[in-house]
Amino acid sequence: MKNGLLICPSNVDSYKEAELKELMDSGLVPCTTQIFYNPNQIRTKSLLGTGKIQEVRMLLEENPDIDTIVIGYPLSPLQARELEAAFDKPVLDPTDLILNIFSLRAQTKEAKLQVESALLKRKLNRLSGFYTDLDRQGGAGQNRGAGEKKINLDKRQIQLYITQNKKELQKIENQKKTQAKSRNNSNLPIVALAGYTNAGKSTIMNKLLELSTSDSENQKQVYAQDQLFATLDSFVRLIDTDPAAPFLLVDTVGFIQDLPHDLIEGFKSTLSNLKDADLILEIVDAANENHAGHIETVARTFESIGVSQIPVVQVFNKCDQTSFAHPEADNDRIFISARQKSDIQFLQNEIVNRLYGKEVTTTLELPFEKMNQLYLIQKHARILEEKPTDEGVKLTIRYREKNFPKLAGIFQQS
Template sequence: MANAIVVGVHLQNQPGFEYAMEELRNLADACDIEVVGELTQKAERVNPAHYIGAGKLQELKGLAEGLDASTIIFNDELSPSQIRNLEKTLERRVIDRTILILDIFAERAQTKEAQLQVEVAKLQYMLPRLVGLRESLGRQGGGAGLKNRGAGETKLELDRRRIEERIVHLQHDLEKLVARRQVQRKQRRKNEVPVVCLVGYTNAGKSSLLNAVMETYQPGSSKMVLAKDMLFATLETSVRSISLPDRKTFLLADTVGFVSQLPHHLVKAFRSTLEEVAEADLLIHVVDCANPEHEQHIAVTQATLKDLGADGIPAVYAFNKADLTDQAYPRIEDNTVYLSAGRREGIEELIRLIRDRVFGDYVEGEIVIPYDQGRLVAYFNEHAHVQATEYEPEGTRLKLTCKLADYEKHKELFAPQ
């Protein structure tokens, strides 16, 4: 395990700096890097050459030597020249928050799509850093034209071209996968199945909540998702069909968690995965209410949803891990349900909120179906919630709750409301 020092610049009027540094430690931990020291500096702006000031840089060099730290991790995305200057002065491996997150994503990506997206993001991160090194590598040759170009620069051009070609190739593969998913989504729309998406900060308990709903309403299902107490356990969207006892069905989607300063390469790369979010009928914003920084997490999630164009979708809040707080639970308060996915408490209350939001267009009534239209009886038994069945001289009488669309289609058979 590598030893590292984390470094951050606390800019004036920057909220949540201490938390960002703590999160940086957690990200390092998720990469199996042991943080042995921390150095911070208050400043009006980041130093363009070395990220931190000259005095702090010498202090950092001494600290790294004293603590035998082989890696220095910076809290912000570094420019190519900053990385080069820092590595030269510190004689240590220099990485930033972005590459740390990209490495975690690369390690955790399970599906073909997530792996492709992470590779695209990593290559897009590397590209300007290669270009930034061109000047220092390409000074062996003088004059103009390719013939006299320095060997280092020529190799760099080749590397750059290879990376650009690889990005194009990967994006082509991704487009195919996205097209396939769009076909699946269209099919769902055709079947009129509402889509409910779990969104929220990483490690808020979205996957645990999906599993809790599955266990409650599809006991014995083998379709549980990975739920672990770690950052970015989920990197791909998992969609599960949930059938309620009254025949109502909706799709519940688990999505990648958000994090503050999520690298823009990743937001772009995961946009196709997060298209589920932008097209959902309802968002369940899962919040780890036991985390002292949960207000900050809500703000980050809302900002990311806005970036994805999903800020206009109706949302309810699931304040998870309420068992670790002194909050009374399970309970519903306005648009929020307090629950514990781990203890499987509050799941029915959550479903009640979902039901109210996505199954508003349902009608209760009685229908008499003539005996020569038996297929309609079978249809309503499958697609509606039939409370009672009676056989009368003119046909089968069903007392039921059904979709408004089905009611409109067979209005003439329903008893007047």
């Protein structure tokens, strides 16, 4: 565990400041001390002025346990290098923190390759920035010797690793496309969970699984913890609480403000599950004071990955910690607490209503010679009551509106 010094611009809003500290905790660099700098006096080369650098040095002397410095502002390669030289300690910016967390959380081969690729691209950009600075200092016609050769060798090695990772990820993506085709052939609707990190996506998936009737090994619960980016992997589970209206539920990686572009690119194969969805549930942490800002961040991310055209229902979770009444539905907003089983049942019913339509109850006569069609009724409806008749059986059934075409032939014959 490291001890971190957080250096923020003085105009940072309280939500961003709190999120930076949470990122530090999640990245195992807890904030033990914090200072601010004037954002109107930013230096191109070092970000901080000489006076502020001297102030930080004195602070580090007074607090020798601080071993990592976090700047709450995106750093250029030159700025990062200048600050590390000035403080003789690792200097991280928000992107570095997110990458560190992703490194800690990655479990599957795909997630590890995606994170490694993002880290390599980050390192390559830093080296490129360093090379550009050398070129500016030495002049294009001068021989910069061993230092330049070392940088070029490093860049080639990194590019080789990135290319190798890209090939491995392509193999995994091809396998996932085959699996996705199989899912699409099943004709089951797909519901994707998305939203800001730590809003409760994995918890909601697990709670819906608890209601599901399937006991398949593939239905095992997913990892869920109260922390940023608890899981980076995509999970697919069958939800068949209503056997006549099953659907596939997909969990995805969480979003965050200023999510690094390389990470969005790297996780596109995981986020592509959103593109296959019939419905996206955007999980919102209703108890977070900045949930409106989180919604804006998610909307921008949806636009950047090209899923804005897919129907979205916002699910406000953790309403038990707010004044929101729950469970309730208001057009494309649903209010619940994942801690309460009745709320999860309400959510499950709302999902099915949107996928299959509302329930309809009716009666029909099924003659003895048509009894072989009873399996269709059992598959696409629920039998509420059976009464034997002289010609066969009289059924009272309840079915979903969108299942009517599958039952229409039976209705016509009854």
